[in-house]
Amino acid sequence: MVDRSGSPVPFATIAVLTPTDSTLVTGTTASEEGRFTIPLDAGIYRVRISMLSFQDATIDRVEVNQQEVDLGTITLATGSQQLEQVEVKAKRNQMELKLDKRVFNVGQDLANSGANASDILDNLPSVTVDVEGNVNLRGSGNVVILINGKPSSLVQSGDPQSLRQLLGSQIERIEVITNPSARYEAEGEVGIINIVLKKQEKAGLNGSFDVNTGWPQDHGAAFTLNYRKNKVNFFINNGISYDKTPGGGSGIQRFETADTSFAFRTQQDNLRGDWGNNLRLGADIYFNEKEVLTLSGAYEYSEGFRDNTFTFQDLDADDEVMQTVTRLQDEEELEHEVELDARYEKTFSEEDHKLTVDVRYSLQDDTELADYREFSDQPQTEEILQRSSNTEDEQRFQVQSDYVHPFGNEGKIETGVRASLRTIDNTFLVEEQDNTGTFQPIDEFNNDFQFIENIYAGYAQIGEKFGALSLQAGLRGEYSDIRTRLIRTNEENPRQYFNLFPSAFIGYELDEANTLQVSYSRRISRPSFWNLIPFLNYGNSRNIRTGNPNLNPEYTDAFELSFMRYFERGSLLSSVYYRYTTGVIQRISYVDSLGVTRRLPLNLAEEHNMGFEFNFNYDITDWWSVNSNLNLFRAITNGDFEGRDLSRDTYTWTARASTEFNVTPSIDLQCTGRYRAPQETTQGSIQSLAVMDFGASLDVLNNKGTLTFAIRDVFNSRWYIRTIDEPGFTAYREFQWRPRQFTLSFNYRLNQKQSKGKGRQGWR
Numbered sequence: 001m002v003d004r005s006g007s008p009v010p011f012a013t014i015a016v017l018t019p020t021d022s023t024l025v026t027g028t029t030a031s032e033e034g035r036f037t038i039p040l041d042a043g044i045y046r047v048r049i050s051m052l053s054f055q056d057a058t059i060d061r062v063e064v065n066q067q068e069v070d071l072g073t074i075t076l077a078t079g080s081q082q083l084e085q086v087e088v089k090a091k092r093n094q095m096e097l098k099l100d101k102r103v104f105n106v107g108q109d110l111a112n113s114g115a116n117a118s119d120i121l122d123n124l125p126s127v128t129v130d131v132e133g134n135v136n137l138r139g140s141g142n143v144v145i146l147i148n149g150k151p152s153s154l155v156q157s158g159d160p161q162s163l164r165q166l167l168g169s170q171i172e173r174i175e176v177i178t179n180p181s182a183r184y185e186a187e188g189e190v191g192i193i194n195i196v197l198k199k200q201e202k203a204g205l206n207g208s209f210d211v212n213t214g215w216p217q218d219h220g221a222a223f224t225l226n227y228r229k230n231k232v233n234f235f236i237n238n239g240i241s242y243d244k245t246p247g248g249g250s251g252i253q254r255f256e257t258a259d260t261s262f263a264f265r266t267q268q269d270n271l272r273g274d275w276g277n278n279l280r281l282g283a284d285i286y287f288n289e290k291e292v293l294t295l296s297g298a299y300e301y302s303e304g305f306r307d308n309t310f311t312f313q314d315l316d317a318d319d320e321v322m323q324t325v326t327r328l329q330d331e332e333e334l335e336h337e338v339e340l341d342a343r344y345e346k347t348f349s350e351e352d353h354k355l356t357v358d359v360r361y362s363l364q365d366d367t368e369l370a371d372y373r374e375f376s377d378q379p380q381t382e383e384i385l386q387r388s389s390n391t392e393d394e395q396r397f398q399v400q401s402d403y404v405h406p407f408g409n410e411g412k413i414e415t416g417v418r419a420s421l422r423t424i425d426n427t428f429l430v431e432e433q434d435n436t437g438t439f440q441p442i443d444e445f446n447n448d449f450q451f452i453e454n455i456y457a458g459y460a461q462i463g464e465k466f467g468a469l470s471l472q473a474g475l476r477g478e479y480s481d482i483r484t485r486l487i488r489t490n491e492e493n494p495r496q497y498f499n500l501f502p503s504a505f506i507g508y509e510l511d512e513a514n515t516l517q518v519s520y521s522r523r524i525s526r527p528s529f530w531n532l533i534p535f536l537n538y539g540n541s542r543n544i545r546t547g548n549p550n551l552n553p554e555y556t557d558a559f560e561l562s563f564m565r566y567f568e569r570g571s572l573l574s575s576v577y578y579r580y581t582t583g584v585i586q587r588i589s590y591v592d593s594l595g596v597t598r599r600l601p602l603n604l605a606e607e608h609n610m611g612f613e614f615n616f617n618y619d620i621t622d623w624w625s626v627n628s629n630l631n632l633f634r635a636i637t638n639g640d641f642e643g644r645d646l647s648r649d650t651y652t653w654t655a656r657a658s659t660e661f662n663v664t665p666s667i668d669l670q671c672t673g674r675y676r677a678p679q680e681t682t683q684g685s686i687q688s689l690a691v692m693d694f695g696a697s698l699d700v701l702n703n704k705g706t707l708t709f710a711i712r713d714v715f716n717s718r719w720y721i722r723t724i725d726e727p728g729f730t731a732y733r734e735f736q737w738r739p740r741q742f743t744l745s746f747n748y749r750l751n752q753k754q755s756k757g758k759g760r761q762g763w764r
Contacts, residue, residue: 001034001049001057001074008034008289009076017046019061035289037351040064049074070349073289101177102573102615116241117171117195118163119712123693124174125629125656126613127193128676135163135193138178138577138611138631142189142525142554142585149194150341150360150398172198178577179503179519179560182459182474183402183414186501189525189556189581197280198224198237205751212745216738217244217273225750233284235296244273249719249735253542255591256728262595263319264542267311268735276302282341294343304333306370308539324377329539331370338363352406357399364394370539385433386442388538396422411464414474417457424451424529430538447534448487453526455480461503470507475500478524484532484549493549499524515564523558527551527585531601543597552603556581570618579609586682588641591729604639604646604682623662630655637682644726650680666699684731687721705748716740 001009012030016038030036047059055077062069106120122129128136137143145163175194177184184192198208207225212218222239247270254263282296308329314322339362347354367389374384402416426449431439461474482495503521510516533547562575584607589599611633619625632653639646658672676689695710716739724731 001030001076002289003076012036012076013050014038015048015050016040017048019044019046031351035347035351037349047071049076068349101175104174104176106171106174116163120171120174121163121193123656123672123674124176125615126631126654127176128654129163137176137190137193138609138613138633142556144185144188144192146192146194148196150358150400172196178575179521179558180523181472181505181521182461182476182501182503183416185418185455185457186476186478186499186522186524187526189523189554189579190558204228207750209748209750210745212743214741214743216246216741217242218741218743219243231286233286234281235283236279236281238277238279238281240275240277242273242275244271245738246271247735247737247739249733251731251733253597253731254729255595261317263315265313265315266540266542266733267313268540269309271307272305274302274304276300276304290347292345294341294345296341296343298337298339298341300335300337302333302335304335306331306333306539310540310542312542323381325374326376327372327374327539327541329370329372331368331539333366333368335366336364350406352404352412355401355403357401360396360398362394362396364392366390366392366394372538372541374541386430386538387439388428388430388445390426390428390537392424392426394422394424396420408464409466411462413460413462415458415460418455419457420453420455422451422453425449426451426529426533428534445538446488449533450483450485450487451529451532452483453480454482463505468509470505472503472505474503476503477501480526480553482526486534486549491549495552497553499555513566517560517562517564519560519562521558523556525554525556525581525585527553527601531585541596543599545599548601551585551601552583554581554583554585554603567618569620570616572617573615575613577609577611577613579607581607581609584637584639586637586639586646588646589683589724589726589729589731590641597731602639602641604637604641606638608634608636610634624659626657626659628655628657639682646682648680648682652677652679666703668697670695681722683726684722684724687723689718689720691715691718701748704750705746708743708745708747710743710745711740712743713738713740 001012003009009030012034013027014030014036015027026038026040028036028038042065043063045062045064047062049057057074057076059071059074062071102125104124106124118129118135121127121135126138135143135145173196175196176191177194178191180188180192205225205227207223209221209223211221218241220239220241222237224237225235227234248268250268251266252263253266255261278298278300280296280298282294285293285295287293306329308327308331310327310329312325312327314325316322339360342359344357345354346356368391370388372384372386372388374386375381398418398420400416400418402414405413407413426447428445428447428449430442430445432442433439455478457476457478459474459476461472463470463472465471477498477500479498480496484493485491501522501524503519505517505519507515507517527548531547531551532549534549537545556579558577558579560575560577562573565572565574582605584604585601586604587599587601589597591597611631613632614628614630616628617626630653632651634651635648637646637648654677655675656672658670661669663669672693672695674689674691678688679686692714693710693712694714695708697706697708699706718738719734719736721732721734723733
């Protein structure tokens with residue numbers, strides 16, 4: 001169905017009647033695209049289509065025989081009486097539990113006001129973001145992050161901090177898929193996190209505008225606009241941001257050998273800032289009601305700086321200070337990223353029967369320039385002046401096609417192919433000023449590194465529902481061609497391998513209130529560019545992070561058993577999971593002959609992860625609701641390095657609880673608490689972390705605008721504390737990336753309805 005402008009009319013009611021007395025035979029509701037399919041026995045029928053604010057359309061005679069009947073395009077006329085304004089007060093749940101994933105409508109969470117994508121992910125159940133910006137799911141960092149269901153250079157450039165460039169006001173929802181089917185790429189041990197950006201397709205002009213400010217400095221503005229007329233839908237999403245954030249920490253390291261022992265304390269004061277602009281625009285072109293072409297592009301530009309002050313106090317055997325060394329880092333970073341997308345989608349007469357083709361090209365250029373000055377309080381020690389440059393150029397080309405063919409009752413056959421071609425050229429250079437004032441290279445830390453990763457994949461899966469029983473099975477094949485090359489020494493390290501990745505799903509509806517699900521998938525975690533590259537940063541000359549070009553991929557077999565229980569006012573999802581991983585990649589710290597600590601990724605033998613996860617949502621009253629998550633897990637790791645046993649067996653847990661109060665129809669309050677229990681690592685431990693956030697919102701301007709005030713980390717307790725306890729080497733470090741923050745944001749909706757109220761949580 002379409003209106004007189006040619007735009008689809010979604011969710012219209014279709015009634016099939018007998019032609020003689022108009023007795024109802026059956027009926028259905030049209031899809032969001034205005035399409036519908038109704039199975040009927042042979043005969044003659046009458047069809048009536050109804051939709052609010054449109055005149056009813058009636059087809060008096062429809063003859064059904066052995067062939068499919070196509071009613072063509074049905075145009076609905078606008079009703080003679082129209083309402084000036086309809087206010088819908090229905091709020092999507094913060095979390096929706098769907099058959100194969102959990103969907104978080106992050107815009108409903110007041111604690112996310114003024115936040116970026118990294119902050120929002122850190123506020124999701126079972127998801128944590130560490131001090132360096134690395135994302136972990138269920139205790140593992142091997143998780144794939146997608147944008148709108150596809151890999152994107154905007155978050156996969158190798159820089160964990162790239163998520164900070166994406167404003168939360170640009171995000172519609174986040175999907176967490178803990179056991180993906182064969183349809184998804186096999187990368188990622190613990191699953192996939194899909195960030196879905198805002199885009200509307202309603203007729204006419206609509207959108208939203210956001211501004212926010214915060215202290216410590218965190219300012220931004222964003223807008224999303226959509227204009228649809230006839231068969232073309234234009235959309236644009238733009239966000240600009242500026243932040244200037246203090247941080248820092250301290251630590252102590254001790255070294256003991258048969259010949260000597262020494263120690264030093266470290267104090268780090270960090271000031272990091274960034275100005276960025278993220279633009280995404282495009283158009284949907286509807287050739288007809290069954291074919292649409294989407295063309296879009298994205299551009300990100302950012303200028304960043306980092307001022308670090310490292311103060312090292314060298315200690316004698318009695319912990320008395322022998323000398324104090326100060327190292328200053330002044331770094332600037334300039335980054336450009338361009339992404340072009342084309343998507344063709346063709347739907348057929350039968351519901352869910354469709355073909356899609358996606359093509360994507362991205363280009364990224366990132367340059368970091370840093371100056372270092374190091375001096376001591378000892379007069380006989382000369383001042384050291386150094387500088388470094390790090391340039392990274394990345395190109396990525398992807399093409400993917402998927403085909404879905406329904407059959408039987410609710411069955412589907414799905415097939416697809418995909419190719420991803422990626423090349424990164426990286427040059428890292430460190431220089432030191434000599435006695436003549438000339439900068440000379442420090443060969444140990446210089447490298448030209450090339451990374452080529454070409455992945456070719458194909459999959460097929462089939463699923464069907466037999467009453468209360470749902471079955472799905474699939475198989476994916478991926479051929480990996482990965483090559484690294486140190487250009488100066490011409491050292492090459494090629495890796496080629498082909499793997500099969502099966503997946504299976506069984507679901508059973510015990511009754512309307514209880515559902516049981518069992519799933520299995522095999523996954524791969526290829527070494528990331530950041531884990532392969534030799535050197536990345538020279539800011540802290542006493543703690544250097546290095547890569548390892550000899551890394552091999554990890555392989556994981558993942559099993560999960562889930563039980564869903566509905567209540568009248570809420571739901572409980574409980575899951576038991578187990579993952580067995582071989583070739584586990586762990587980052588190991590060791591001390592070289594000069595007393596410098598180096599962190600190096602290595603393949604260990606194997607790891608067993610098992611755990612229980614609970615998600616509970618309940619509307620206590622019409623104005624008070626709670627949302628909570630608990631994840632308890634055990635990790636057993638086996639491995640060794642240079643004769644040292646790096647095995648571990650740790651039990652730990654994470655929890656999140658949020659409560660929301662609708663004080664009045666226009667005022668909401670929310671409080672969220674998160675806790676991460678202590679955890680043993682292969683070389684030491686990570687201490688517990690507890691954080692509380694608070695938010696309050698007020699609807700203004702006749703419900704077209706919303707003011708939100710939020711406090712992130714109310715008690716200023718987000719400190720990351722890690723220890724290393726090895727024979728001859730111990731270390732303690734505590735660090736706070738950002739202190740307690742206050743934010744104020746304003747959202748204005750243009751021709752969009754504000755949503756209030758609640759609905760039952762459940763699978764959709």
